[in-house]
Amino acid sequence: MTFTSKQEADAYDKLLDSAEALATLLEQAPVNLDEEAREQLGLFLATEKDALMAALKGKATAPKAPKAKKET
Secondary structure, eight states: OOOSSHHHHHHHHHHHHHHHHHHHHHTTSSSOOOHHHHHHHHHHHHHTHHHHHHHHTTOOOOOOOOOOOOOO
16 A cells, blocks of 8 residues: 555554554454454454444434445
């Protein structure tokens, strides 16, 4: 990935660090998730940090329209 500024690169690094921490937390979940699912879910939650924080604080947020799934 190419960034136009150090600030953008640092923000992306922070996002990836958060995603990794969330994926590690999900390893302890009482459901079976494979590594790829944990990583994807961790990245999603890190990307949606504001909505996640609002939900944890008990605030209602309007759901975003779902993104189209990429076919691999």
